Each structure stands twice: as C-alpha cells, then as structure tokens.
Amino acid sequence: MARPKSEEKRLHLLEAAAQAVAERGVGAPTALVATMAGVAEGTLFRYFPTKEALLNEMYLYISEQGWSSVDTSFDPSLSLIERARRIWDAHIDWALAHPVWNRAVTQLSVTDILTAETRAAEMAMFPDVHMLELVQASDVTAGHPSRYADALFIAVANTTIDFAMREPGRITEYKDSGFLAIRRMFFD
Amino acid sequence: MARPKSEEKRLHLLEAAAQAVAERGVGAPTALVATMAGVAEGTLFRYFPTKEALLNEMYLYISEQGWSSVDTSFDPSLSLIERARRIWDAHIDWALAHPVWNRAVTQLSVTDILTAETRAAEMAMFPDVHMLELVQASDVTAGHPSRYADALFIAVANTTIDFAMREPGRITEYKDSGFLAIRRMFFD
C-alpha cells in the first residue's frame, strides 16, 4: 500500500493555512502555506483538492479545537449561570492563547469561501454549548432562532477578546466586564 | 496633491469600490471598480495613488455616510436611553438600507488594509455619538476605554443586522430585542 498519507502532514498543512491566513488574509498563496507546512507545493493538493477546500477544512479544524476546550469544561451539576461562565472563560482563554487561530477564523468568516456545509458542520460540532438552553427564559432572545443567542454571545466575546489582546495586563478585567454584559443580557 | 478635476468621478469610484468589495471581497480588481464607476482603468489611479489608498478612503467615506445619518437624529433634549435608542435605530436602519456598504465595511475591517490613520479618522468622525457619555455609569464598561462601549454596541448591532437581513419579515422584532440587550447591558 505504499506510504500511507500522513495525518501529521495534513495537520501541518491545516495549521500552516491558519497561520498564513492570519498573516496575509485569505489571499495568502498556497505556496506559502506549503512552505510553512514543510511540504512541496504540489503536496498540498494531494491533501486538499482546492484552496477553498483547504480553508474550509482549516476553519472546521480550528473550530473543533476551540470548542473542544469548552466541552471539557461542561459540568451539568452547575447552575445555568455558572455553566455560562465556564463556557465564557474557556472561550476567551482559548482565543487569547491562540491569537493566530482566532484571527484566521475571523478573516474567513466574513468571506464567501466558507460553504453552507462548513457553517452547518460548525454548528453541529458543539450541540451542548448552545446558549439557547441557558437563556431560554430570556426575553431578549424569545421568539428568535437559537443561533441569535449564540451569535450575541460570540459577538460580545470577540469584542472582549479584541480589547483584551491589546491590553494584556487587563485581561481579567475585560473578562469580568464582558461576562457581566452577558449576564445582564440573558440572566438578570 | 493637486485636486483632480471631477469630484463626481471620485465619488463614483468610491461607491464602485464599495460595491466591488461587497461582491468580490478585498481582492476585487481595480479594473472592475473602474468599469463600475464608468471610468477607464487608468483613471482610477489619477484619483487614488494605490488600491490600498482607494479602499481606505472608501471605508472612511462609507463610515461618514453611515454616521451622518445618526448625527442628524441626535437630539440633546432626550433622555440618555432615548438617545441611545435613536442611535440604535438610525444605525440599524442605515445598515439595512445599505446592505452593500455594510458588507464592504465588514470585509475591510478584518483586513490589514485599513491603516491606523483610517481607524483613527473613523473614531474621530463621530465624537458626539460615543456611547461613553451615555453609559458612563455602567459598571460593565467602568475602567475601560470608551471604545469598548462603542465596540460592544456595534457588535450587538451588527449581529442584529445580520439576522434581520436574513429574516426581513421580522426586522422590527430583531431591532427591539437587540436594543433590549443593549439596554440591559448598559442602563439597567
């Protein structure tokens, strides 16, 4: 069966793509991605049929990484608000620990490169962390699709991350303030 | 830089750039922009030295348009919360009325194309609508730069716009819910 296709190279390509997009936007050359991944230009296209496919898979890969850190902090015995805080902390912490990935995801998400399938797959990836169940009583999101609550949560989180990254000495303050905003919106 | 002759052409180019970026992302060709503006390829570069300059100016132009509609609705005799609501409504309405411009701005803002000068100029453009004065008492934004309040406001607004655009029949509901979120965050 000759050499098997290396899962390691696949991951290197995915991570190189994230790095490249973070640094140069979605216009980052595939040649740069390949170089960063330590493989030949042509090799990239044996792992991903097109650049678009690469970027979609990269997006999913990163989302997976990000939300898996949230999942592990999930604990059903906690109160709703405590669970929301856990999710909040995990998300912010992860983003701050991986600024490059955060940036890559931000760049991609405003583009038309992401397919409907990718966006759907992302949603399906973390069913348990949907805000909906946490905030079902909130009149802010009453009557709206559950994704609206998620999106508000993420929007506030991303804004908070943005500011925290620029003032690393005040991360805690931003995290607290941001969550206070969430709490007021949904739980008070 | 001697002013080029036709201010009209300049505006056409700016608007064409917005349209082009909205449709094709920041990679939209300058030739396309020129065509959309009804001028020749080379003419674009008599008005803007580079593509980056064009996009920066376009960003500012659109922001100006957007916030000018807010300015006109500014009325110092109203209560803080009523003024916030006016700003909210004006912003959402403008964005929904100009989806193309909204999209162009969104695309650009995640890019490195926007210079620090542009971002600063944008801030300076609407000093009177800063949320800060409205929410100075809020413990959510206490101790943070005034831009944090602005950014949270805009983040919630953009999320709301996003959903409202996809469900045009429920625009009013989204506007109300979104503002409820703002009100809770900052005023309750």
Added chain:
Amino acid sequence: MARPKSEEKRLHLLEAAAQAVAERGVGAPTALVATMAGVAEGTLFRYFPTKEALLNEMYLYISEQGWSSVDTSFDPSLSLIERARRIWDAHIDWALAHPVWNRAVTQLSVTDILTAETRAAEMAMFPDVHMLELVQASDVTAGHPSRYADALFIAVANTTIDFAMREPGRITEYKDSGFLAIRRMFFD
C-alpha cells in the same frame, strides 16, 4: 529490460492509453491512463519507462490490431481489385468498429511523439498489404515510393471513415463511393 510480470496489465495499460488519448488528446495524464487500466500511478512506469514510450508502443499495438484484421482477409487467389476491396472493407470496418482506437491513432500521428523507429516498425508490420503490388501498373504512383500509394489509400479511407462515422445510416454508401474513388485512381 527484464520483462515485467503481468502481460495482462501491459495490455490494459496500452488500451487505457488509447482510450485516454482518444478522449483527451496526447496531453492525457499518465495518472488517468493508470486509473483506466486499473493499476496504480507508479505501476505504469514499471511497464513503460516514459510516457512517450507508452504512446509509441500503444500506437504500434493498435496498428497491429488493425492490420491483423486485414491480414486474415488476405486471399492470394483473388484478383488484384478484389483483394484491394477486401483490404478496403476490412480497414473501414475495423476503424468503424473501433472509433476510439482510430481517433487515438489519428491524434498521435500528427505529433512529434512518434519516433522514426515507430513509424518504420508500423510500415514493416504489414508488408503484404502494400498497395504497391496492387497498383504497380498505375501511372498515378509510377516513379514514387510505394508508401505514396499506401498513403493515398489510407487518406481516402480515413476521409471516408470520418464521414461514415457521422452518418451511421449511410455507411454502405460511403464505403462504396470511397472504394470507387480508389478504383478509379489506381485501377481504371
């Protein structure tokens, strides 16, 4: 060159090459040929050192197939003109029955891929069917190399095949008319 193991695979590769060239021209990828032959990409190069070698051998293989059907219909007891007609029929029938091979040969023959050796080998392949002996008395080909008569025969045949393929309902008419042309040229 040690003979590779499977003669069957070799033939599969040859036929796959013909199919591929017929469908995609001489630029058809070796990977496609391999896939069509049911072997791995690399395997092709264990049977043929280069793509050019493969195409040359393929050309010869097909010519061989084609002319072998003529040989079998060769009957020395017939008159010259009857023998010519047999050859004509066999050639046309074979081409119409194998349009793919016919097309592959046509594509290859205008290319520089075919070596002088290949062209010589093709000639040597069917000494007995040379037109020359049939038409030695013809003043059309008098004084010219025997290949000229062959080439005229084949040119008229290929033209006839071309038209017959496009009008399958009138194959008989084209065969008759084409041979009438041959007969007039050489025998009348």
Added chain:
Amino acid sequence: MARPKSEEKRLHLLEAAAQAVAERGVGAPTALVATMAGVAEGTLFRYFPTKEALLNEMYLYISEQGWSSVDTSFDPSLSLIERARRIWDAHIDWALAHPVWNRAVTQLSVTDILTAETRAAEMAMFPDVHMLELVQASDVTAGHPSRYADALFIAVANTTIDFAMREPGRITEYKDSGFLAIRRMFFD
C-alpha cells in the same frame, strides 16, 4: 482614446501561435507564443481571452491566407478541369511555401480545440472553391454532402504535400501525380 490596440501585434501573435503550434504542438505554452511575438505574456490575453480563442482565430487566419491565394486564381472562363487544376496548384504551392502554417493547421484540426463555429467559419470562407460544382456529375460523390468531395480533395492534396516536402527535388512529379489521382476520381 489612448493607444489603439495594435493590429500588427495581433498578427504577430497569430503568426507566433502558428509557429509555436507547428514546433511544439497544441501544448505549446502561451508564454512562448508571447515571446515569439515580441510582446509580454500578459499582452497576449488582452488580444485573446483564452488560449483556445487564440488557436481558433489562428486557424481561421491561416485558412484565410491559404484560400485567398486560391481565390485569386479563380477564373470562370476556364473549363471545370482547368479550374480544378488551378485550385490544386494554388493549394499545394501555398502549403509548400508555408510548411509551418500547414503543420499548425494539421495539428489543430485533429484536436477538440477547434469549435464548431470555427469549422463553420472556415467553410463559409471560400464558397466559390467548393469542389461540388466541379464534380457534380461524378458518381463518386453523388448523394453525399458536398463536403465529402472537398475532404477527399484535401486529403489527397495533404498526402501529396507530405511527400513533396520530404522530396523537394520531385515536387513537380508529386503535384502531377496527385492531380492525376484527383482527375481520375472526379472527372474521368
């Protein structure tokens, strides 16, 4: 109106394309064509949208050149057979004088690159030289489309050209013999 697009460059590109295809087949790089034409790589694509378009136009251009030399020798006062001979001579002479163009046309015509429009345009290009009128009485082509007569004529001519090119000292003999074949086929 700036510089007008140079008709001269267009012709250089067309002729360079013919040369390149003659030398390297239809796979000849567009970069080579541009270099041979003395223009930059990008310039080629301002004159022709794609390589395919270039090759189609080149085919038509060459056909036009070739048949125009035939047209000029057209003289209605001559007998049918004399007119056929004129056409024959003009065609053979032109091909021998322009071996490169002849080769380019041969390469292209077996390919799928030529569109139906191109083939139709070629036909329309020389209505007056159709063999049909010359040979309407011939029982070889009776009942067949007029293109069959043309095709037979061209097939015999090309074969003759082929041999004449390889034996330049015997051009006259080949021309005479070839036309004898034509005459027998159609006129005797």
Added chain:
DNA sequence: CATGAATGAGTATTCATTCAT
C-alpha cells in the same frame, strides 16, 4: 513486484500599476 505519496517545474490566466497617446 506493486503501490501511491511526494515532488517541483511548468501552465494558463489575473491584476495593480505605468505611460504613450
């Protein structure tokens, strides 16, 4: 011996920018 992963030179096409008209 067969496989298919890896390679990197090669390909058509795009595009920001310049400059002759």
Added chain:
DNA sequence: TATGAATGAATACTCATTCAT
C-alpha cells in the same frame, strides 16, 4: 486630464516521474 494598451510578477493548480513502503 482621461484613456486603455502594455507589462510581468504572482497565483492556483497539474503532471511526469521517483522512491519509500
């Protein structure tokens, strides 16, 4: 001043061939 022809570096993707398994 406006035009659009000209440019050539850059880009995504292909493919014949090699070689580790």
